[in-house]
Amino acid sequence: MQPLKKAFPYLISCVLLVAINGYFFRSQLIGKKVAAPDEISYMGASSEVSQSQFITETHTQSFWTNSMFSGMPTYQIDKLPLGWTPLELLRSGLGLFMSPMLSYFIAMSLVCFLCLLLMGISPYVSALGAFAFTFTSGHFILVTNGHYTKLDSLVYIPMLLAGIQLLFKGRSLIGFLVFTTGMIFNLQANHIQMTYYIFLALAIFVIIEFIKSIQSKNIKLFLWPALFLGVGMTIAISTNIAQLYTTRDYAEETIRGKRILSTALDKVPNASGLSWNFASEYSNGYLDLMSMIVPGFVGGSMREKTSIHSAIAEDFDKNNKKVSDPFLIPLYWGSLPSSSGPNYIGIISFILFCIGLVYVKGSFKYWALAAFLFLVLQSLGSHFFLNRFLFNYLPYYNKFRSPDSVLMVAITIVPWFGFYALYQILQSKWKEKEIKQLLKKSAIPVILFIAVITIIGSFAFDFTRADDKTFWPNVSALVDTRISHMFKDSLRSIALGLALIVSLYYTLINKLSRNYFYGMLAVLLIFDLLPIARRCLPEQEYKKAEEVAETISKSTGDLNILNDRDLHYRVMDKANNTFNDAYTSLYHRSIGGYHPAKLRRYQDLIDGYLNQGHQGVINMLNAKYIINRDGKVTINATAGGNAWFADTIWSASTPDEEFLTLKKINPSRSAVILNNEFPGYLGQSKFNPNGVINLIEYHPDELIYKYKTSSPQLAVFSEIWYGPNKGWHAYIDNKEVPHIRVNYVLRALKIPEGEHTIDFKFYPDKVWAAIKINRIILWAFFIFLLGGVLYLFKDQFLKSNPQSTTIPIKK
Secondary structure, eight states: OOOHHHHHHHHHHHHHHHHHHHHHHHHHHHHOOOOHHHHHHHHHHTTTTTTTGOOOOOOOEEEEESSSOOEEOOOOOOOOOOOOHHHHHHHHTTTTTHHHHHHHHHHHHHHHHHHHHHTTTTTTHHHHHHHHHHHTHOOOEEEEEEHHHHHHHHTTTHHHHHHHHHHHOOOOOHHHHHHHHHHHHHHHHTOOHHHHHHHHHHHHHHHHHHHHHHTTTTEEEHHHHHHHHHHHHHHHHHTTTTHHHHHHHHHBTTSBOOOOOOOOTSSSSTOBBBHHHHHTTSSSOOOOGGGGGGGGTTOOOOOOETTTTSSSHHHHHHHHHOOOOOOEEEESSSSSSOSSSOOOOOOOOHHHHHHHHHHHOSSHHHHHHHHHHHHHHHHGGGHHHHHHHHHSSSTGGGGGOOOGGHHHHHHHHHHHHHHHHHHHHSSSOOOOOHHHHHHHHHHHHHHHHHHHHHHHHHOOOOOTTHHHHHHHOOHHHHHHHHHHHHHHHHHHHHHHHHHHHHHHHHHTTTTHHHHHHHOOOOOOOHHHHHHHHHHHOOGGEEEOOHHHHHHHHOHHHHHHHOOEEESSSSSOOOOOOOOOTTTTTGGSSSSSOOOTTHHHHHHHHHHHHHGGHHHHHHHTTEEEEETTTTEEEEEEETOOOOOEOSEEEESSSSSSHHHHTTTTTTTTEEEETTTTTTTSSSSSSOOOOEEEEEEEEEEEEEEEEEEEESOOOEEEEEEEOOOOSSSEEEEEEEEEEOOETTTTTTEEEOOSHHHHHHHHEEOOOHHHHHHHHHHHHHHHHHHHHHHHHHHIIIIIIISSOOOOOOOOOOO
């Protein structure tokens, strides 16, 4: 019974964490789904390669799809076929093998709980910290929008934080295993932007430890952990080498890579990465940062649930406008273009964080403060100089957009450090005077700050947005509702903060037992975090499976198009946002779609031609069907078809000239070639088109054509160029031959006279080689991990006096 008694706090903590997550996501457990925009985009992007007729013995994995943007690789759509490994079993096991959304939150709770235990924190405080870490509101915003890869990458932050801290506190083996495993899982999530921000936070930790070792004149204190850290990073990268290689290889050809044109389309000639205006579009304003501690300070979201007794609801009634149930209105008035909800840390966690900054001594505190401020200031984007400086000078930083995303990483530092500090505070003996001084320097100023800025703000802030009148003409009623919302949430934060201060005070002077305090803190955290999490992921977002299916069901127009038995054609949908909506891709091969990393050449085509409705370019992409704004379908009789023989060959000396020549020619019959990129390929500049060429077999990554002609031809294919040497291979009668790019984005092939077969296959040799290497490394690391765990079990748990993992701290 003694071992069971010792294990009880750990078991009950795990059970409660799982139960709370299960209760919050109870709608998912009964089969309901959230029809998130990005999930629908994923379904559209992956629709073609997941179709059963394209999964055969010879085509088990397609790395190319024509579902979106007339064709693109699937590297950033589907996972690579790395095969099963025990590490995947471990990763799934952390989420108790639940379906994705719930599994992420269970894994986050359990991972954070275990990692806080490794930091030497008691099980109940670790459980409370894990709850606070998991239920920050930003995680639920990601669910609402379907940003599951971003959420997945955040699950393993506690492993990285615990691992690096254990390494620098002399716990080399366990720190190395925890950090490396966490880094592997983080990279497998495949959200490089989040990983990059995490690296920045960890880099600050390493710099502070380096400075500390210099000050102590003992560089060895730094070098040994740094070596383990470097080896861990190398292993993590190696076990994700295939994914990282494809990401890097693909990124070079996308809007995040080098620009091609030097025309007004690109503003900055030959620059690499995103444009500044596009990258910084989602920049937090200074007042947006207040949402971290007062969730409704700038309104919350664009569809915020509001009381039917609010000023705007009463104005609706006066004007005979029906008030819906629930009453959802655009209360958000901050600096972002739009908002799905606040990045709310929790006032409880934030006050504990501030108390820790005053109480805790040493490098851990300096890292927590420096990393948090550094990341928060980055989130201001265009409103503060730091982000522009990093964008211009920090490697790869200009590949990322939406600076507000960095808050997802910044806010994880707060509960991590806050509950670590709480445990240390509870372990110390206090005098009443010392407690009052601590609270006066840390917690009380937070409460006063909220009160003062709320009162001043009610008179000084604007509370309006430029598009307010499009929602309701009486903006003053909307402003009154926003002010009321700010006041209510400010009072809410103040009340919760004061309750924490009082309960902590009486606990430290021994007038409230520790167990009662834990219970009270749990109640405060529940009242603090769960209602805001529910605001960000309201129950009305859940739909029955059949309702979700109905929202993406085929329209009459879709059904009419699908009656066409042609092997391959494309659709242009004007009824939706053509190039920012993937609905069309659910059922058709589309010239539009949605993806944050479109091919650079295709984006140029969108900006320069497709957005202007240039018929010639639409034709050369074989857009056989047009869905008009009213949803009606028309047949594009001038669509270029799958392939044609070019009647006229134009030459260009620069990419700009090649691109602009498309305005002068009929691009679905002629061709323009960049001479210096494909010198001597044609051999002759004139061809006499005759004969026929037809597509006879279609697969996303293999297209077979038959042709017959009495003279050599330049065959142009309405397929997107991706190269050179990126995976597309061309064959004439099973003999590989070189192919070229024409018309800025299309493939072309010089063919001899006669009757022959052309075969285009997408087989990225380097990718498959990386996958094979990756599989071996994953198994090798698992064997090492298993050996390390067995050694630790023997060393730590089979001894009567296991070594403590507590990180020492000075008062």
